[in-house]
Amino acid sequence: MNLNFKHEWIETNVGVMLVLTMIVISIGGLVEIAPLFLVKSTVEKVDGVRPYTPLEARGRDIYVREGCYTCHSQMIRPFRDEALRYGHYSLAAESQYDHPFQWGSKRTGPDLARVGKKYSNEWHVAHLKDPSSMVPGSVMPRYPWLATTLLDTSDLVDRLKAQRAVGVPYSLTQAEYERNVKQFGEAIAKQLHIPNAKDNLVKQATEGNYDGDPSNVTEMDALVAYLQVLGTMVDFSKYDDDYFVKFR
Structure with missing residues (x-):
């Protein structure tokens, strides 16, 4: 009372x-x-994570432009059912160079955090042109124009400089290039050097032949290149779950 x-x-x-x-x-x-x-960093220390190459970065821009994030998250939660379907739960380290990051919980379509190398380039091209042809019953809209629209690289350098301004380690000077060689290796450092960005973009698109037509570089090349790199940077077989606990 x-x-x-x-x-x-x-x-x-x-x-x-x-x-x-x-x-x-x-x-x-x-x-x-x-x-x-009391925690020095919430970003896990793992090998392999790097900034996107110029082609992958443009693909990510197209991914955001077309609103793919409204139906697909890139965040696998630490639950058994999600691990069985998608793979290891997402790490903060994997999105440290994403501005903005694509985490979220809205899933009209499947999570794409580990979609890289899961399907062939041809599958992605066919799926983007006509989703229901590859996934019967899919409500995803078609994006056929990506295969016929040449990739605009006129502002590529400015886009990379903008990412550099928020902390993504693209290099402009020789000293910055050497820093990236030590951190990522020479092959990746060359890809991250802004003065060579356009040449590197064309070379990756031509060698990767993402859209099936090596005669030109299309928006399809860029988007498929981006999708194919998602979730492929970290070799999770090198770590056990106990390793990541200390970063939480």
Whole structure:
């Protein structure tokens, strides 16, 4: 009876209710925030993660432009059913060079965090042109124009410089190039050197032949190149789940 009286008294006194509410919120906030000051980094230390090549970066731009993220997440949650369907749960390290990152929970279509190398280039091209031809009953719209639209590279350098401004380690100077050689290896460092971006883009598209037509570079080349790299950078066989726990 006494407890009920005190509870009623709190509820009928706005000032007391406000103070007690702020105290509870503050305690909850401290419980959530304080541990972050004790963790050196929430980005896992793994080998293989690198920025996108110029072609992959343009493919990602097209992916965002066409609104693919509204139906496909790139976040596998640490649940058994998701691991069985998609693979290892997503790491923060895998999205450290994504601006903006493509995590989320909206899935009209399947999660694409590990779609890279799961299907052939030909499959992706056919799927993007006519999704229902590859996945009967699919509600995904068609994107046939990607195969006939030449990739615009006129602003490629500016796009890479914009990513560089927010921390993606594309290089402009020789010193920055040498830094990338040490961090990613010479082959990747060459791909990340902005002065050679257009040549590197054309070379990757021609050698990869993502759209099935090596005579030109299309938006289909770029988008398929991007899809084929998703989830392929980290070799999870080198790590066990206990390794990642310390970064949470």
